[in-house]
Amino acid sequence: MTAIETRELLRVENLVKHFPLRPDFLGRSPGVVRAVDGVSFTVREGETLGLVGESGSGKSTTGRLLMRLLEPTSGAAVFHGQDLFTLKGDGLKAMRREMQIVFQDPYSSLNPRMTVGQILKEGMEPRGITNKAESETEVTRLLELVGMRSYQRDRFPHEFSGGQRQRIGIARALAAGPRLLVADEPVSALDVSIQAQVLNLLLKLQSELNLTMLFIAHDLTVVRHMSDRIAVMYLGKIVELAESQSLYINPRHPYTHSLLAAIPIPDPDVVAPPVESNAGAGSQGEARGGCVYRSRCPFAQAVCAEEPPLREIAPGHLSACHFAETLPEFSRL
């Protein structure tokens, strides 16, 4: 990270989202799912922060809360000096111009009854572009920006392949002229060759438009490839946060070790480490009150019944493990 880019664009503080479980037949709720359970991080202007974790880690919920697609249970998020969660009406509209989201599934996130041109024009509405000629020029510019042709504006989403639909989804997000792009699993529905095209496009757009990105994904190689810094989430909490390079060279949380160990590496000379024996065993119920990872953790001790705070163990490297400093070295390189 260069010093010029260190201005903070988004600060998230103690973000919490609890989903109530379905009440039983007497109307008593059996409790809540702590989808996001006290998450704090900052995103600097022009950088990409990766959010990585397995299903149920709360990474997508975090993205949706920031977009105000879900209302938080508590917590604060300050975007460019404004508290996101108190905005209403015009303020909320203005904020939506600044923050846009790209979804995973390019098949279900585009309106099938609108042409590409109509989809993009709708996306520009928050910018107040109403002049017909101006909006047509803007459609052309957006399509070219994402590597498509101007004549494709009159086609419908079903006429495009998955990769091209994702390009349309990105163009729609850019139509509002955002500063922050939340990309929620933007390539996980795409084939390998198409995935590389879309990742390259996002990198190109980021440098051309000075976009700030929150890149949410479960694929650790993809997240590493796209991010300056990465936050690893597990059961609603951030367990480790570090610059991409150091997270992969020197992971300081047992869960990060386990995730890295499980990556299948396309190189016959790389020997896979032993498989974690109780993967997927974790659930929130058993973890209440202590370290969320302790039921799965091979290093767990009595002290892990106390929740470890996320603390800085080296400049810019945070870990929520009592034993962060003394864990064995681990690397897949």
Added chain:
Amino acid sequence: MESATPASLLEVRGLRTHFYTDEGIAPAVDGIDLEILPGQTLGLVGESGCGKSVTGLSLLRLVAHPGRIVGGEIRMRGQNLLDLPMNEMRKLRGEQIAMIFQEPMTSLDPLYAVRDPLLETLRLHRKMSKSEARAKAVQLLTSVGITDAERRVDSYPHELSGGMRQRVMIASAIACDPALLIADEPTTALDVTVQAQILALLRKLQAENGMAILLITHNLGIVAENCHHVAVMYAGKIVEKASMRSIFQNPRHPYTQGLLRAVPRLDHPVKQPLPTIPGSVPNLLHLPTGCRFRSRCVWAQQKCAEEEPPLMEVEGGHTSACWVQPGFTQPVPVKEGVTA
């Protein structure tokens, strides 16, 4: 085509499975040869729509309308499965060849307990009594790493996690000790740590009972860690076939090379552009003349448009269907009009 080693468990010759759609005939599998050796894993690799799943279903003769096997042979221990009457084919499924699918959520019937498909298989193929079958079911669940199998055998699918469901699927697939297991993207729907466990389980079962595995996947990392041999499929054809090491160390088809380059790697610098394969897979209803990959290929020449390249030997046991056969370290030419 040279004759396969006599030791092959399964030999596919010129298999063609076509889909008769309203818009025309889609040759989803269009004349492929495969050899699967006993006790070994063949990886079948390719992107969506290349025909790899249809190949798996064809081996079991489970292709649904409007698809049909229109040619070729599938020889298992010398016997052509395409000549078998349906009742014998049914007997063979599950007993000799079993299959597991990508979605453990949808391939188990929610109305039946875990024990039911297991008991059905064991009683049908092994003619076991109810109590024998139940005991065997518990033993199978234990062997696929389900703790507390005595209780779990009576669970319903919704009570199990995705990884557990895939274990149940594997348990019913191996119930009759099949000689061949077809695993179609068995871990694609699972988390990465659970994926590692399921693949380790398949390797362990293979080491124990010597079954052959056809592993259908799009993930090259999974290939490197699990396969002995690899066949790369593109638009209904096999474009390259080799031992696992040879595919990674000396890939000779531009499509294989492109796939290997397009994957982000842990030892690459972050935030740098990836080499891509331009364009997308051709529509099977409108295939180009000559080589099916040529419109996306930076090496394409005149001949590639005129004549379809057959699989040609690169070195012992390694074949590639390309007229150019570029070396992996050769600089990639920049082609007019083909950009990422």
